Amino acid sequence: MNDSEKFEVIIIGGSYAGLSAAMALGRSLRNVLIIDGEAPCNRFTPHSHNFITHDGEVPHLIAQKAIDQVLEYDTIKMIKDFAIHAKKTDIGFEISTKSKQSFSAEKLIFATGIKDLMLDIKGFSDCWGVSVIHCPYCHGYEFRNQKTGILSNGDSAFHLAQLVHNLTDDVVILTSEKANFSSEQQAKLRKHNIQIIENKILEIQHDNGYIKNVIFEDGSKTNFDAIYARIPFKQHSEIPESLGCEFTDTGILKADAYQKTNISGIFACGDNSSQMRSVSYAVATGNIAGAMTNMELIDDKF
Template identity: 35%
Template sequence: MILDCAIIGGGPAGLNAALVLGRARRKVVMFDNNQPRNAVTQESHGFITRDGISPSVFRRIAHEDIGKYASVAMKTDKIVEVKQEKDVFSLVTEKGERYQARKIILATGLKEILPSVNGLPDYYGKSLFSCPYCDGWELRDKPLVVISEMDRAVHMIGIVSNWTDDLVLATNGHAVLSGEQQELLHSKGIRVYEQKISELLGTEGLLQGIRFEDGVEVSREGGFITPAWLQAAPFGESLGCAMNSLGGLVTDEFGRTNIKGVYAAGDTSVIAPSQVIIAAAEGSRAAIGVNSDLTHELFHT
């Protein structure tokens, strides 16, 4: 049987796409290998009616919602191969199962590459985060650090300053600031530490301070990092989808890529800001794009 759509990825984007297509009575399969990027996240914020929800509870509720629609199948499996054969896509799972679909939605998300600081993963998701809009409120008015090895360090500092007046920047041995940027941060009372970080100080993932290789220490109670992003799966590139300068897939207002029949949603196409509510909305618009195009093809061919 040829399905209407295959959704690769079971995060907020894929889940919402499955919901919308299920409500449109489309035959859909969604693949989720249950390895979400936000596995370290304890609470998700910024989603009205779900502010503070844990990702596992969000996922459970989403599965319950989608389960009401019999035309949607949810598979706990990983897609390892996607090929386009004329107007049909063939998919192969890690378990060796094969599926065919007229359309595919890529909602595989991104992989984060954290700054190269020893021990940072122990603090990530507990007192160090990547999204101020998601976690800034919980760190409000605390002494914070931005750890960034990238040229968007000043932008992150500016955003984080909405939540605290006690803020420092650590570039971990990387010279990422211009002289003008150095002067700007100094004028705002923001200290800059360009020396390499020796270790993070704290217990059970709760940051207490930073020690640099020259012996300098600074007390901090949390902060934010600027990770690098990579596509979590290679399917967009292998299918020939155009990429933007940040590494996301280029899409139109309904999630369509430049390859007919291929749609992208969530972090796969929107690199930042990375919020649950934005990813879910991206999934909805891609699903509407899929349904609209399937309908158009039925009535105009």
């Protein structure tokens, strides 16, 4: 591939959403380049769930099968690189990569995902995606009827408690600070025997990512099998912002029902533009983004 090669569509991000978009475009004979930095958000997770036909599969095996299938389409090319800069041109967009390559396209699809920001708790990052988890739908069944913590506070913790209590009666909320619940929320938590621990967490003891105990600042400890955590994140790529794409108050890319951003010719799909962080949803939004990008190309040229 040479630096002057031009494409109809460049997809930045080659995980589930990006590959799904690429397949839709490949089946429409579109000339597509996928640029992938090989850092999917769920790379630490041992098994993927709640995705029909792939329930319990190892995440990277799903992705590899998708790559193999997508690259069967002759008009799709994929490189392992990291897109670092983009600019608007008269014909569309130009993308520069970490390896100093430059590519142009009429349309862009951002399937760049997000980067979770680990909490400053010893052992937390080692357990992330294994037994410190984010989603009851993705992981909850595997920890059903087990002792479960919720590392959050306020409305977020209450919402998780509602979901998790359906999976286990042994739920403890870990605020690691003064609890912040309304009187109505407190009453409901008491009704369902959900304890609140305000002690600050110092460490999560584990065995290869599987929690054994939570150690608190006062020296006490409590055993858990799993802990749900709502942690901050940032966009994995700064390029959408540099091109003028808008974001929600929660930090995700704004995209409409057709996965279009506010910038003409730019689409977004997957975790970067949705609160629903799952493989199945990423695949669905990628499929829509690919189809709508193809439709936009048709409208431009037909």
